[in-house]
Amino acid sequence: MYLGIDLGGTNIAAGIVNKNGEILKKLSCPTLPGRPFDEIIGDMAELCSNLLSISSITEDEIKAIGIGSPGAIDNKNGVVLYAGxxxxxxxxxxxxxxxYYNIPINLENDANAAAYGEYAMCGKKVKDFIFITLGTGIGGGIIIDGKIYRGFNGAGAEVGHSTLVFNGEKCTxxxxxxxxxxxxVTALIRQTSRSIMLNQDSLMAKSYKETGEINGKTAFDAAKAGDISAQTVVKQYIEYVADGICSLVNIFEPELLLIGGGISKEGGYLLNPIKEYCEKNYFCKNIRQTEIGIAVLGNDAGIIGAALSARDSLK
Ligand SMILES: [Zn+2]
Structure with a gap:
């Protein structure tokens, strides 16, 4: 058994994970960021002890603990170098x-841990793999030859901050x-809002008037219902996503690239045009191409990935 801990800016989520990557029990508590790290680690330890007691598992049965933390990570020394x-x-x-626990502990960046979880659980025997999440930002993790690629200072694989448009939209x-x-998704919401301003008769505008809200589904739902301006927003958004994926594939040529985050629930409506765009635009066209798919673990990727990277750090 392993303990996987996904340390986020809002919550600490932890789970007991077996060697096959299945979560047996999970719990969470608020992070309350801004506190000294020893207080937050104290809460983390309590979360682990609660997990053990509700699962009737003893500390001796836990082979390793894995933590996924935001920020730049020194994996070798188990130190978060910087987390804004x-x-x-x-x-x-x-x-x-x-x-609190005299057990081997492995620390990874949270996006890298999630990528490792998706990699380990993808059910395919691949060695070169990329995972991206389309959320508030674009997160990512790169697995090369079965290992997390961290960069020399543990701050690598920030795929969202590669340039798509020189001197374009301001980034965080x-x-x-x-x-x-x-x-x-933040960008999609901005693109949707701009289109609503220009197309007051669109289904997107109607939905906004009814709900008072614009989210990542607004344009997709209206596009599926036949709204032309929404289809324009979605087509453009998908091309932005696909073009970035195309660059990643040109650089790394992974065997498999999975897309996660809330928007990935759009399934084939998102995936098929991405595949089509990439196939047309890859640098190397006449060889076996990277398979692109939708990630499967959802919010559990962080816990599972932290646990399994701890499992594999013992090898
Ligand atoms: Zn940026």
Missing amino acids: NLNWTNAAICDELNK CGRKGCWEAYGS
Whole structure:
């Protein structure tokens, strides 16, 4: 058995995961960011002990603990070098958690842990793999030859902050034109709002008037119902996403690339045009191509990936 912990800016989610990557029990508690890291790790330890007691599992049965944390990670020393949303610098969280549990602990960046979870559970024997999540931003993780690619300082694989449009839309990172400023759900909502302003008779505008809300489904739902301006928004959005994927494939040529995040629930409506765009635009066209699919683990990817990367760190 393994403990997988997904440390987020809002919640700490933890689960007991068996060697096959199945979650047996999970619990969560609020992170309350801004506190000193030892307090947050104290809550994390309590969460683990609650999990063990509700599952009637003893500490001896846990072979390793995995943590996925936001920010730049020193995997070797178990230190969060920097995490802006937690306000942490050089937080030695593995040493701190070891005060409660004398068990091997493996620390990964949260997006990398989620990618490892999707990789380990994809059911395919691939070695080169990329996972992207379309959410508030675009997150990602890159697996090369079966191992997480972290970069020298644990801050690599920030795929959302590669340039799609030079000097384009302002990004949260301070640069302009990043892929996530076009392909995230936040960007889709902005694109939807702009279209509503220009097309007051559209189904998107009608939905906004009725619900007072614009979300990642507004344009997709209206497009499926035949609304022309929504179809234009969705087509353009999908091309933004697909073009970024195309660049990733040109650089890394993974065997499999999976797309996660809330918008991936659109399934084939999102996936099929992405595949079509990529097949037309890959640099290498006449060889076996990267398979693109929808991720399967949803919100559990972080817990499962943290646990399984801890499992595999023991090898
Ligand atoms: Zn950026």
